[in-house]
Amino acid sequence: MPWRAGDQRLGQVAAYDSRRVEGFSREDTWVLQKAGLAAGLVWQLKYAERDLKRTAERLEKVDAARQMLLKNVSTAVDRARKRFAGDLHDDALQKLTAVELQLQRLREPNGDSAALLSEAQSLLNETEEALRRLLFEVRPPALEVPGGFLETIDERIRMLRSLTGAAVELQLDLPEDLSYEYRSMLFRQLSEAIANVEKHASATRVTVCLQVHEGGIRGLVQDNGRGFVVADQDRLPGHLGLLALNERALLAGGWNKITSEPGLGTSVEFWLPLTESKV
Incomplete structure (x- = not known):
């Protein structure tokens, strides 16, 4: 049978x-x-x-991964809010406070009104630029427009040159059909690395590179600035930005590598896998 x-x-x-x-x-x-x-x-x-x-x-493994992802996303959102509030306080709000003090000094009988007004106007211009830059970081207007990704990167490089006076070499080799979600993620990663140069590097030369590499996009932001000890990064100013670089890349299935030495500049290199969705 x-x-x-x-x-x-x-x-x-x-x-x-x-x-x-x-x-x-x-x-x-x-x-x-x-x-x-x-x-x-x-x-x-x-x-x-x-x-x-x-x-x-x-x-069980999927549920554990889901919980870890949810925790990482929630933590990343909280950190982003703290950094946004910190950037707003440390830049624009402090400039507005300085303007208020200058305007108060106009009431003094012996004050130089023309000089005080000129300084107040200059501070207001700087405040406007700081707020524009902050809004640009949050939501670049051209990023959602077809063909606007390169325009967004060019504008970010213009800001880098304006803030630092550094000579910037830009190398781009990107597909034209990247999805909006991928463009947004890639821009956040690149902009985070550039912000580290603006705030901490005091560099005179910067190289920015984005190119297709092994099924993804490889990015490089390299400067000749002051550098730092990588092992001490968790105790340095701006360490949340460096942490966000690593977390964003890992959540996307990629990697991020930071190389630096005091006096020898810093290199931020990352790779993000390309997705199949196109726009």
């Missing part, structure tokens, strides 16, 4: 040498058939239990 597990044939169930002279009866054949069927069901249950266990293990 065939030994089956559903439609899968596993072998045969056989009986030999009946004790009865007349041999095996039809009832014996029926019993043997049922024994083969029962053995097949046992086999099926064994393999179903094994598959169920594997599925449960996979689900």
